[in-house]
Amino acid sequence: DAEITQSPRHKITETGRQVTLACHQTWNHNNMFWYRQDLGHGLRLIHYSYGVQDTNKGEVSDGYSVSRSNTEDLPLTLESAASSQTSVYFCATQGQGAGELFFGEGSRLTVL
Amino acid sequence: AQSVTQPDIHITVSEGASLELRCNYSYGATPYLFWYVQSPGQGLQLLLKYFSGDTLVQGIKGFEAEFKRSQSSFNLRKPSVHWSDAAEYFCAVGGGTYKYIFGTGTRLKVLA
Numbered sequence: 001d002a003e004i005t006q007s008p009r010h011k012i013t014e015t016g017r018q019v020t021l022a023c024h025q026t027w028n029h030n031n032m033f034w035y036r037q038d039l040g041h042g043l044r045l046i047h048y049s050y051g052v053q054d055t056n057k058g059e060v061s062d063g064y065s066v067s068r069s070n071t072e073d074l075p076l077t078l079e080s081a082a083s084s085q086t087s088v089y090f091c092a093t094q095g096q097g098a099g100e101l102f103f104g105e106g107s108r109l110t111v112l
Numbered sequence: 113a114q115s116v117t118q119p120d121i122h123i124t125v126s127e128g129a130s131l132e133l134r135c136n137y138s139y140g141a142t143p144y145l146f147w148y149v150q151s152p153g154q155g156l157q158l159l160l161k162y163f164s165g166d167t168l169v170q171g172i173k174g175f176e177a178e179f180k181r182s183q184s185s186f187n188l189r190k191p192s193v194h195w196s197d198a199a200e201y202f203c204a205v206g207g208g209t210y211k212y213i214f215g216t217g218t219r220l221k222v223l224a
Contacts, residue, residue: 101148
């Protein structure tokens with residue numbers, strides 16, 4: 001079965017460190033998204049990509065970056081982690097035609 | 113501006129009782145509408161979606177939702193709740209740009 005794999009599932013890091021969260025999908029979907037989930041805010045879009053070499057900023061992109069070198073992967077990088085970036089991060093993919101999103105199981109990041 | 117409002121943060125119902133979760137949206141065009149469910153520690157799973165056509169849509173696990181354009185609503189319903197329905201529910205709206213906006217979620221508690 002096709003799936004979305006996020007790693008690591010849990011990470012603790014220190015303020016100022018660079019962190020990369022991996023997202024790998026076997027759906028062969030062009031559209032990929034990164035969301036963060038925080039209490040009282042629901043899911044907020046960080047970055048998204050419509051295909052290889054395409055990346056776009058979402059509503060909360062400051063302090064985050066992504067790159068898309070192939071269809072399967074969209075890693076999310078926190079250049080210099082801040083305590084405000086403590087959150088649960090979800091990767092999602094979407095097939096053709098503005099269909100539903102498929103979600104990974106999430107990565108819980110704690111920045112101390 | 114596009115937005116999704118889920119006015120109920122928490123809802124508690126008894127097992128076997130009926131359920132209605134509210135969702136109101138603001139969107140400039142005909143929206144695509146979704147309901148997702150999230151169990152603790154898990155990603156989001158699609159319950160149902162509305163793109164066009166019949167305004168009453170059926171989903172998985174016995175859920176249904178009705179699109180009411182005049183009220184800008186897409187409320188989720190279930191005639192008889194099971195203990196396993198305890199989870200967090202998210203309404204989402206989107207359109208041709210493929211970027212979806214999520215509500216802040218409603219946490220459902222089911223009493224035995």
